[in-house]
Amino acid sequence: MEHTEDSARIELLKIQNNRKPEQVISLVREPNAGGLHTEGLTKLFNVQEIWIDTRNIADALNEYARVLSFLMETMSQSEDLALPYGFQDEFTFDGVRYSLKSEGPYRVLRRVPETGQMVYDK
Numbered sequence: 001m002e003h004t005e006d007s008a009r010i011e012l013l014k015i016q017n018n019r020k021p022e023q024v025i026s027l028v029r030e031p032n033a034g035g036l037h038t039e040g041l042t043k044l045f046n047v048q049e050i051w052i053d054t055r056n057i058a059d060a061l062n063e064y065a066r067v068l069s070f071l072m073e074t075m076s077q078s079e080d081l082a083l084p085y086g087f088q089d090e091f092t093f094d095g096v097r098y099s100l101k102s103e104g105p106y107r108v109l110r111r112v113p114e115t116g117q118m119v120y121d122k
Contacts, residue, residue, distance in 0.1 A: 008030065008031050008032070009028055009029075009030050010028065010029045010030075010031070011026050011027070011028050012026075012027045012028065012029055012036065012057075012061065013026070013027050013061070013065060014026050014027075015027065015065055015068050015069050015072060017069075017072050017073055017076050018069070018073065019073060019076060019077075020076055023044055023072065023076060024040065025038050025039065025040035025041055025044065025068065025072060026038065026039045026040055027052075027061075027064070027065065027068065029057065035051055035052055035053055035054055036051070036052040036054065036057065036060075036064070037049055037050065037051045037052065037106060038050045038068060041072070041075070044072075044075070045072075045075040045076075045078075045079060045085060047075065047085055047087065047107075048087070048102065048105065048106055048107045049105070049106055049107070050068065050071070050100070050106060050107045050108075050109050051103070051106035051107065051108045051109065052064050052108075052109045052110075053108050053109065053110045063096075064109065066093075066094070067093050067098060067109065068109075070093050071100075087100050087102075087107055088100065089101050090112060096111060097111070097112035097114075098110065098111055098112060099112050
């Protein structure tokens with residue numbers, strides 16, 4: 001875990017593309033921001049960085065790392081095929097529905113609640 005004193009930015013983990021190990025992104029927490037975000041997607045694939053809307057970082061870290069790894073691999077495959085990459089506003093991964101909608105400079109990643117489940121927004 002990398003911590004920078006000036007900005008209180010904390011790099012929680014790095015996510016590496018299984019098929020192309022040179023492609024690495026970071027998952028970063030900025031304590032005053034109330035969530036996590038990626039760094040490196042714009043540089044690698046010229047797409048928006050992803051903001052993860054979560055309050056419980058410990059529970060969400062493993063789940064969202066796997067989702068981000070999946071997304072990065074789809075971006076890489078698109079690049080290999082010389083196809084433009086486009087985010088889907090909603091998708092399913094491992095049986096769980098997620099939304100990934102553009103909000104300001106980020107795409108915000110959230111779980112889509114199942115019927116009857118409460119939603120907690122920022």
